[in-house]
Amino acid sequence: MRTLYLAANPVDARLAADFLAGHGIAVHIFDEFAWGGRGDLPVxxxxxxxIEDESQYERGRALLKQYERGVPGAPPWTCPNCAEGVDRGFDLCWNCGGERP
Incomplete structure (x- = not known):
């Protein structure tokens, strides 16, 4: 297996893995729990x-560039149920739970 992404922390690793899984790319997270040993370990x-499938490496790298920039091309939106403004990174309205149109 080949390293696709070096995460800043375990939460970032899990979010990036979920992002890739949503695009059909399977990955394994290694050293996720070694984070707890920081400061006590010499490394x-x-x-x-x-990445599981090496043929998807380049596509995975391109998707991770999008991930690092944030939600690409998704503008802020207005909830169709309550007319509340919602930031672009959310698919559900924070006020009423309505879905992005």
Whole structure:
């Protein structure tokens, strides 16, 4: 397996893995729990995503560039149920739970 992404922390690793899974790319997270040993271990171990299918490596790298920039092309939106403004990173309205149109 080949390292696709070196995450900043375990939460970032899990979010990136879920993002890739949503686009059909399977990865394994290695060293996810080594984070707890930081400061006590002689090495600084960061979680890393390892791609299962090497043929999807380049596509995975391109998707991770989008992930690092945030939600690409998604503008802020207005909830169709309550007319509340919602930031672009959310698919559900924070006020009423309505879905993005």
């Amino acid at each position: 600084n171990q960061f979680p890393r995503l390892m």
